Amino acid sequence: MDDSESKDAELELRGPGESAKGWYSRGYLPHLDSIHALQFITFRLADSLPKNQLEQLECELKQLKSVRNLESVKRKRIDQWLDAGYGCCALGHPEMARVMEQALLKFHRVRYQLIAWCIMPNHVHVLIEPQEPLGKIVQSWKSITARWALRKNAELELRVPGRKLWMPDYWDRFIRDQQHFEQVIDYIHRNPVKAGLCSRPEDWHWSSTRDRGAPAPQQQQEKTP
Known part of the structure; x- marks a missing residue:
């Protein structure tokens, strides 16, 4: 990562006088964008989900009446598709994953506290305490x-389609309490195991698990936080 990229990223992160949104509505449930509110974030590559399946899912969701069921069903289905490894999976390349890791660590303890993270082949999970607006x-x-x-697409054969790496927007959920906090960390670290990429969370190199030096918790039934 060169100096010009670092300066650009810092400017983009700060934004011209932008403040956190507070409570706002996006999708089926309310969201909280507030400084120091712990946030579980997932963002994904542009081609990580098949368009025809997303359209089918939207049709199915229209048949459901419960708002809570809408969010739960949609999130669970999307997680399953992401873990199936659809798309170019550019983050599966070690060099691409390393750059992603460096980006996450760059503003740790400056713009946010980075609590837990996991880089999957086509998406990223992060748990942070933000000190700046989440979107920035x-x-x-x-x-x-x-x-x-x-810049490296052809050289490393990343297979990024067109000129678009990331899907617009991101998924976020604020942490409600200590139980939710622990559940989210476990979910983040176990994602590679759930996707069949390794046997134990600590075996996955692109995750904060390797820095914790503690044995993985006992296997539990997977839940979507």
Whole structure:
């Protein structure tokens, strides 16, 4: 990552006088964008989900009446598709994953506290305590990695389609309590195991699990936080 990319990312992260949104509505449930509110974030590559299946899912959701069921069904189905490894999976390349890791760590303890993270082949899970608006933080990660990926696309055979690496927007959920906090960390670290990429969370190199030096918790039934 060169100096110009670092400066660009810092400017994008700060934004011109932008403040956190607070409570706002997006999709089926309310969201909270607030400084120091712990946030579980997932963002994915542009081609990580098949368009025809997404359209079919939207049709199915229209048949459901419960708002809570809508969110739960949609999230569970999308997680299953992501873990199936659809699309170019550029983040599966070690060099691409390393740049993604560097982007996450770059503003740790400066713009946010990075609590847990996991880089999957076609998506990323992050748990942070933000000190800046959430959208600007996510955009900085995307900008740094997208510029690098598009420059290295042919050389490393990343198979990024067109000029678009990331899907617009991101999924976020604020942490409700200690139980939810622990559940989210476990979910993040177990994602590679759930997807069949390794046997134990600590065996996955592109995750904060390797820094914790503690044995993985006992296998539990997977839940979507």
